[in-house]
Amino acid sequence: MLINLSELLSNEGDSRTYEVTLDMNEFKCSAGVYPIVEAKPFTLEASNAGKRKVSIHADVHIALAVPCDRCLEDVRTDIDFTIDRVIIADVSDSEGIEVEDQSFMDGHDLDIDKLVYPEIIFNLPAKTLCRPDCQGLCPRCGANLNHGECGCDRSSLDPRMSVIQDIFNNRKEV
Numbered sequence: 001m002l003i004n005l006s007e008l009l010s011n012e013g014d015s016r017t018y019e020v021t022l023d024m025n026e027f028k029c030s031a032g033v034y035p036i037v038e039a040k041p042f043t044l045e046a047s048n049a050g051k052r053k054v055s056i057h058a059d060v061h062i063a064l065a066v067p068c069d070r071c072l073e074d075v076r077t078d079i080d081f082t083i084d085r086v087i088i089a090d091v092s093d094s095e096g097i098e099v100e101d102q103s104f105m106d107g108h109d110l111d112i113d114k115l116v117y118p119e120i121i122f123n124l125p126a127k128t129l130c131r132p133d134c135q136g137l138c139p140r141c142g143a144n145l146n147h148g149e150c151g152c153d154r155s156s157l158d159p160r161m162s163v164i165q166d167i168f169n170n171r172k173e174v
């Protein structure tokens with residue numbers, strides 16, 4: 001969703017609130033693509049702080065489906081964050097002013113998805129487990145061991161060896 005800030009920018013001291021929604025329904029990052037399972041509209045407060053500056057504030061809540069690090073099943077991951085920053089509406093006009101990354105601004109349009117994206121990355125948990133004692137996948141057959149025992153003999157199998165074992169088995173089949 002794009003918010004046009006032109007009107008707000010024409011009145012110094014003016015402030016407005018916008019009900020905004022995300023356009024994206026999945027979150028793409030280097031680690032993968034996570035479906036967005038919940039993203040309620042949220043309120044963006046914006047006020048004209050003079051000299052083409054706009055201070056913005058929003059409390060955002062979204063939920064992503066992130067695969068468990070061990071068994072790869074989707075885990076609902078709730079992410080809450082607050083955006084509180086001053087943006088400069090027209091970077092081309094802001095000579096001499098230190099401008100941080102503002103790729104979410106296109107002229108006077110504020111792109112909500114681009115504004116929120118880095119915040120999601122920053123707030124993603126480093127580790128995702130479906131439950132603390134997740135049993136993971138069987139290194140031999142790939143079965144999800146949370147759903148029960150698959151019957152494989154894993155007694156002598158070092159998990160680090162499973163890759164080598166796979167290569168060996170593939171060679172035998174050829």
Ligand SMILES: [Zn+2]
Nearest residue numbers: 068071130134
């Ligand atoms: Zn798991």
Ligand SMILES: [Zn+2]
Nearest residue numbers: 138141150152
């Ligand atoms: Zn197995």
